[in-house]
Amino acid sequence: MSKRQNNREEVFVKILDAAEIEFGLKGYNGASLQHIAERAGLPKPNIIYYFQSKANLYKRVLDQTLMGWNDLFDRATLDDDPAEVLDSFIRVKLKQSFEKGVASRLFAMEVIGGANHIGDFLKEELRPWFMSRVALLQGWMDAGKMQQRDPASLIYMIWSTTQHYADFEAQILALNGAKSLTEEDLLRVGDTISSIILGGCGLRLPPKS
Numbered sequence: 001m002s003k004r005q006n007n008r009e010e011v012f013v014k015i016l017d018a019a020e021i022e023f024g025l026k027g028y029n030g031a032s033l034q035h036i037a038e039r040a041g042l043p044k045p046n047i048i049y050y051f052q053s054k055a056n057l058y059k060r061v062l063d064q065t066l067m068g069w070n071d072l073f074d075r076a077t078l079d080d081d082p083a084e085v086l087d088s089f090i091r092v093k094l095k096q097s098f099e100k101g102v103a104s105r106l107f108a109m110e111v112i113g114g115a116n117h118i119g120d121f122l123k124e125e126l127r128p129w130f131m132s133r134v135a136l137l138q139g140w141m142d143a144g145k146m147q148q149r150d151p152a153s154l155i156y157m158i159w160s161t162t163q164h165y166a167d168f169e170a171q172i173l174a175l176n177g178a179k180s181l182t183e184e185d186l187l188r189v190g191d192t193i194s195s196i197i198l199g200g201c202g203l204r205l206p207p208k209s
Contacts, residue, residue: 014040015047020061024102027109028058028117055117062110062118065103066126069093069159073133082140083203090158090197091190097166098181104166130155147202154201161193 018040022031033054037044051057072092076085097104115122130152137151165172165181173179195205 011042011046012050015042015050015057016061016064019057020065020103020106023058023061024106028054031058033057059117059121061103062107063121065100065107066118066121068103069096070129070133074129076133076136078136078139078143081206082137082146082201083198084206086158086198086201086203087194087206090162090194091186093158093162094165094190094193095186097162097164098186101166101169104163105169108163108167149201154197157197161197165189 015036019031019036022036022039025031026035031054033047034044036057037047040047047057051060073085073089076089110116110118133155134151137146137149137154140146141148141151169181173181178185191205198205
């Protein structure tokens, strides 16, 4: 990759990171390209050059969030061990919620507001992926690898329990009397969530390496 390409990639990432924070703090209507540019330390014309409009930049931030969330589960096949896949999926999603809470809250606000900017993505891209993962879970169930459960509800349950720690972080910190979530919290919460969800599917937690 050339030096020029590296520079373009760095600028691209810098804009997306700044936009994620700005949209997360102020929502779509409250954020502005000027404030995003200032947060990124770049001229506003750079933002327009790469993304053309605030709507395009907002959608790209949301798309990036969705793609990153489900990457691990995306690679699973019928030959894999469902306990290992689901345990890893839960822990990775939880870690993302701990470390990238702004992205999760941004997505939650967008969906609560009617998903006006990502409606097409949800229907045309996320739904086919979702249905393929429903089919995978059903395949594991039909093969006797796990108990019969509603696959869609299982995925929703994993999403909701892990993303709760991002979307309701302020409440969790207040109730726990803590200033931040720690690595110890991540392990404890991960063990709890994974053991309950896997246990409800007739699965056991994989041994820790």
